[in-house]
Amino acid sequence: MTNIVLLNNVDHQDLTVATGHGPEFGDAVNQVLVFPTEWQDLQREYPILFRRSEDGRFQSVALVGLDRDENLFLGDGVWHARYIPALHQRGPFSIGLTRNDDGSQGEPMIHIDLDSSRIVPRATGVRGSPVFLPHGGNSPYLDAVSDVLGRIHDGVIVNDAMFDAFQAEGLIEPVSLEIFLDETNKYTLDDLYTISAERLAALDSAALARLHGPGFLQLAVFAIASVGTVSSLIERKTSRLAAQ
Numbered sequence: 001m002t003n004i005v006l007l008n009n010v011d012h013q014d015l016t017v018a019t020g021h022g023p024e025f026g027d028a029v030n031q032v033l034v035f036p037t038e039w040q041d042l043q044r045e046y047p048i049l050f051r052r053s054e055d056g057r058f059q060s061v062a063l064v065g066l067d068r069d070e071n072l073f074l075g076d077g078v079w080h081a082r083y084i085p086a087l088h089q090r091g092p093f094s095i096g097l098t099r100n101d102d103g104s105q106g107e108p109m110i111h112i113d114l115d116s117s118r119i120v121p122r123a124t125g126v127r128g129s130p131v132f133l134p135h136g137g138n139s140p141y142l143d144a145v146s147d148v149l150g151r152i153h154d155g156v157i158v159n160d161a162m163f164d165a166f167q168a169e170g171l172i173e174p175v176s177l178e179i180f181l182d183e184t185n186k187y188t189l190d191d192l193y194t195i196s197a198e199r200l201a202a203l204d205s206a207a208l209a210r211l212h213g214p215g216f217l218q219l220a221v222f223a224i225a226s227v228g229t230v231s232s233l234i235e236r237k238t239s240r241l242a243a244q
Contacts, residue, residue, distance in 0.1 A: 001115055002113045002115055002116075003113060003114040003115040004094065004096070004111050004112070004113050004114075005111060005112060005114060006096065006098075006109055006110075006111055007093070007109075007110045007111060007112045007131070009132045009136045009137075009138075012112065012131055012132065013132050013136065015112075015119060015120075015130075015131045015132075016119075016120050016127075016128030016129060016130050016131065017091050017092060017118050017119060017120070017128050017129050017131060017141065018117075018118045018119075018120060018128045019091065019118075019128065019129050019141070020077040020078065021074060021077060021078060021079040021084075021088065022074060022077050023069075023074075024117055025117060025118060026088075027071055027074055027079065027088055028069045028070070028071055028074065029064065029065070029069065029071055030063070030064060030065030030066060030067065030068060030069065030070050030071065031051075031061040031062065031063055031064065031065075032046075032061060032062045032064055032085045032087060032088060033059060033060075033061055033085075033087055034048065034060050034061060034062045034085050034086070034087070034155075035060070035086060035151065035152055035154075035155025035156065035159060036060070036155050036158050036159060036162050036219050037086075037151045037152075037154045037155035037158065038083075038085065038086050038151055038155065039060070039219055039222040039223065039226070040218075040222055041082075041083040042062050042083060042085065042222075042226065043222040043223070043225050043226035043229070044082065044083070044229070045062075045081045045082060045083055045229060045232075046062035046063055046064060046081075046085075046226065046229055046233075047062070047063040047226050047227050047229050047230050047233065048060055048061070048062055048222070048223045048226040048227075049061055049063060049175070049177075049192045049193065049194055050163075050172065050192065050193035050194065051191065051192060051193070052191075052193075057160060057163070058163040058166075058167075058172070058193065059159070060159075060223075062085055063189075063230075063233060064233075065233075065237075066179065066187045066189075066233070066237055072233060072236040072237055072240060073236070086148050086151050086152050086155075087152065089145070089148045090145060090148050090149055090152065091116070091118050091145060092112050092113040092114075092116030092118045092119055093110055093111065093112055093113075093145050093149060094110075094111050094112075094113070094149070095108045095109070095110065095111070095149050095152065095153045096108070096109055096110075096111040097109075108149075108153055110142075110145075110146065110149060112131075129141035158214075161214070162214075162216050162219060165210065165211060165214070165216045166195065166216065166220065168210075169199075169203060169207050169210070169211065170196075170199055171195050171196055171199050171200055171220060172193050172194075172195065172196070173193065173194060173195075173196040173199070174192070174193050175192050175193060175194045176188060176189065176190050176192070177189040177192065177230065179230070179234060181234065181237060181238060181241070185237075185241065194223065194224070194227065195220045195223045195224050197224050200220055200221075200224070
């Protein structure tokens with residue numbers, strides 16, 4: 001259950017947020033929904049692959065584990081990576097679109113889920129990051145979250161146009177990842193898609209220009225480059241198995 005309300009510095013003055021990472025906060029997953037606006041940071045850490053949503057549209061995911069509910073970057077309450085996917089940085093916050101008096105769409109506003117396990121009242125003494133400063137201004141933590149939410153919001157807006165452009169140029173292809181750790185630990189990841197490096201290299205100048213204009217060409221390169229991080233993921237898995 002959720003209890004999502006518009007954030008304000010009167011009703012929520014004393015709230016603090018637990019900012020660590022662990023299964024109790026929903027971080028025990030092996031794939032994370034990600035957005036084009038964070039691919040540049042993601043591609044250094046995680047394989048970026050594509051899945052189709054229930055409505056048939058493409059979405060991008062970052063691969064963070066191999067087994068179900070396994071996040072190989074989690075340990076001792078910390079997400080061990082230089083960049084953490086935005087949905088797992090935002091904490092209990094989200095963007096909501098308000099309505100103006102005339103019924104038109106208003107500005108995006110920050111909302112908060114008061115039933116989130118990350119929320120603790122400051123009065124309880126539980127350590128966390130304050131949402132607001134003592135006199136009502138935004139805390140540095142809330143400013144950082146606002147930037148993360150902006151990245152998510154912008155990523156949602158550009159997502160469909162980017163994938164439509166990739167499809168129009170014939171760049172998206174299905175891929176099946178087969179990972180062999182040893183004779184008893186083998187993984188096959190199906191129903192995934194990626195950018196074809198060969199098809200991208202074969203595009204003519206007009207097609208490259210169509211992708212370059214809105215910034216999609218660079219994103220395609222990020223997606224291709226990210227596949228090289230599969231080897232790092234295998235190393236993490238091998239180390240975890242050895243430690244068990």
